[in-house]
Amino acid sequence: MLLNSVIFVLREVLEASLIISVLLALSQNQGLSKKWSTPAVIVGLSLAWFYASQLAVISSYFDGVGQELVNAGLHLLIYIFILLTIVLLKYPTIKSFAILTMICCVVFASVREAAEIIIYLAGLSSMPDLFSSVLIGSIIGASIGLSVGILFYYLIAYARLKLGLFFGLFLLVLIAGGMVSQSIQLLTQADFISSQSPIWNSSFLIDERSLFGQLLYALIGYESTPTLVQFVCYSASVLLAAVLTISTFRSSSVLEKS
Amino acid sequence: MARYTFLFLTGLLMFISFVAKATPIIELEIRDHLFYPAELVIPVDTKVKVKITNHDPTAEEFESYELNREKVIPGHSQAIIFIGPLEAGIYPFFGEFFPKTAQGKVLVK
Numbered sequence: 001m002l003l004n005s006v007i008f009v010l011r012e013v014l015e016a017s018l019i020i021s022v023l024l025a026l027s028q029n030q031g032l033s034k035k036w037s038t039p040a041v042i043v044g045l046s047l048a049w050f051y052a053s054q055l056a057v058i059s060s061y062f063d064g065v066g067q068e069l070v071n072a073g074l075h076l077l078i079y080i081f082i083l084l085t086i087v088l089l090k091y092p093t094i095k096s097f098a099i100l101t102m103i104c105c106v107v108f109a110s111v112r113e114a115a116e117i118i119i120y121l122a123g124l125s126s127m128p129d130l131f132s133s134v135l136i137g138s139i140i141g142a143s144i145g146l147s148v149g150i151l152f153y154y155l156i157a158y159a160r161l162k163l164g165l166f167f168g169l170f171l172l173v174l175i176a177g178g179m180v181s182q183s184i185q186l187l188t189q190a191d192f193i194s195s196q197s198p199i200w201n202s203s204f205l206i207d208e209r210s211l212f213g214q215l216l217y218a219l220i221g222y223e224s225t226p227t228l229v230q231f232v233c234y235s236a237s238v239l240l241a242a243v244l245t246i247s248t249f250r251s252s253s254v255l256e257k258s
Numbered sequence: 259m260a261r262y263t264f265l266f267l268t269g270l271l272m273f274i275s276f277v278a279k280a281t282p283i284i285e286l287e288i289r290d291h292l293f294y295p296a297e298l299v300i301p302v303d304t305k306v307k308v309k310i311t312n313h314d315p316t317a318e319e320f321e322s323y324e325l326n327r328e329k330v331i332p333g334h335s336q337a338i339i340f341i342g343p344l345e346a347g348i349y350p351f352f353g354e355f356f357p358k359t360a361q362g363k364v365l366v367k
Contacts (some may be wrong), residue, residue, distance in 0.1 A: 004357055054356075055317075056332040064338030067329060116319070120355055123316030155346055189327055191340040192280075195305060198326075208322060209325050 001130050005137025006144070009117055013145030015218040016106075016113040019078070019175060021149035023085070023102045025156035026168040030089060032099055040103040044110020051111055052118040065190035072190070074112045075183035081105045082176040083241060086169065090248040148215070162255060166177045169245045171219070176222020177238035185223070198225035281307045281340075288312040288331065293357035299365045303343040310337045318360060322351035325364065342366070 020037060027034050051058070051070075059067040081104040088098040117138070124134045156168040187193045203224040206213050216222035221234060267271060284306050285292040291314060300306050312318055312331040319330045331337040341349075344366045353360025 008354060051304075055330060056335040059330075059332070059335065059337055064336070065340075067337070116330055119332065120318045120319075123355065125335060126315060185326055189329065189339060191305075191307075195340065195342060197345065203323075223326075224323070 001048070001124075002133040002137040002140075002242075005120075005134045006141040008120060010145050011141075011214055011218075012117050013142045014148060014214065016109045017145045017149030018152060018171070018199045018218050019109045020106050020155035022156065022168055022171050022175065023105060025153045025164065026085075026089070026172070027099070027102065029156040029161065029164045029168060030095065030098075036099050036103050037106065040106040040188060041110055043103075044107040048114035049118055052115040052122070055115070055119060062190070065192075068186040068190035069135030069192075071112060072183040072186040074108045075179040075186070078093040078105050078108045078112075079176050079179040079183070079237060082172055082179070082243060086172065086241065086244045086248050089203065090251045165255070166249065169249060173238060173241040173245050174220040176241045177234050178219070179219070180237035181221035181223060181226070181234040183229055184227075184233045188227065188229070193229055194226040196229060199228050199231060201225050224250050229253040276279065281305055282353065283307045283309055286310045286362075288314055288318050288353065289323040290314065290317075291318070291353065293351075293353070293360055293362035296362040297365055298362070300342060300344070302346050302366055305340060305342040308339045308341055310339065312336070317355060319354035320351060321354040322349060322364075324349040325351060327351070328354075 020041065024034055024037050026032075029038075055067065058070055059065075062069055081101045084101040085098050085105065088094055088101060121138065123132070124131050152171070156164045156171075158164070159167060184193060188195050201224060206216060206222065206224065208214070208217060208222065208224045213222060213224070223230065226234070282300075282304065284298055284300065286298065286308055288310065298308070310320060310329075311333055312333060312335055315333045317330055317332045319328065320337070321328050325341055325344075327339055327341060328339055329339055341364065344364075346366050349364040349366065351362050351364065
């Protein structure tokens with residue numbers, strides 16, 4: 001159970017950890033306050049606890065696919081707030097409002113990822129013979145996920161201003177695309193989008209189950225067997241985010257700390 | 259106008275109920291961290307609605323990389339997952355919370 005717990009918790013923590021660290025590093029890069037992160041995570045965890053406690057009820061909504069719709073909604077909201085963050089950073093007079101959009105991203109990401117961990121740990125806490133190894137595995141998984149996030153934070157926050165900003169925004173664009181891709185997959189699972197055959201299978205190159213595959217999944221929404229709808233939506237969302245990012249990056253205000 | 263709206267809504271409801279009825283339902287149960295049946299057989303190119311009942315007090319997560327499906331099923335609750343239409347083949351799935359015991363596969367033929 002120890003190894004299973006490491007893998008499970010790592011998968012969940014990694015995604016949220018990357019979003020939080022990239023946004024936090026961009027705050028540092030742009031001379032914005034970083035004090036927002038702890039309250040945002042606390043609010044996110046509180047809402048995750050509520051979501052986890054109500055999951056059975058939520059799942060039963062919309063003919064049994066309520067869970068998919070809420071999760072797809074959370075991913076789409078993260079995408080929208082990432083776009084707003086990118087746009088707000090362009091304008092010096094309203095740049096500080098980017099903190100609000102960053103808070104929304106972190107809250108939604110924490111809800112999405114932490115809820116599953118809460119359900120997992122709550123269920124296994126009733127099995128005392130397994131729980132200690134599950135807890136140790138979860139702590140190891142969370143530590144690895146947080147360490148990767150911290151690594152990315154330092155890479156962006158302490159790089160030269162222009163390089164850090166470019167790298168941070170570049171990662172944000174890819175993360176944004178991954179959010180849309182996951183949302184499409186959930187809507188397909190809920191039968192709101194017709195299921196299609198995958199347009200390719202790259203699992204022989206990078207297996208989604210591997211550690212590298214998991215990192216790519218969290219970072220760029222890597223999917224070894226994407227459908228056409230998923231690929232088109234992913235590409236369109238990345239393109240839109242990239243266009244906004246280029247516009248922000250070209251603005252002189254982002255190359256001066258506020 | 260109201261008449262056309264009524265006719266449209268009636269037609270829409272009939273269409274939705276037709277589509278809903280047309281989707282076969284397959285039952286899957288989770289008991290003692292095992293899937294019953296461990297092998298689901300579904301026809302080629304057919305969308306099915308898998309109704310999963312978790313009889314355990316603990317939650318389980320239905321996961322399949324091959325099917326691109328992932329869903330948490332809280333303890334003592336039911337969940338719906340749509341799968342297919344699929345090509346012939348074997349599509350493994352597992353319970354992510356208890357992957358050593360909760361194993362199964364979808365056989366499409």
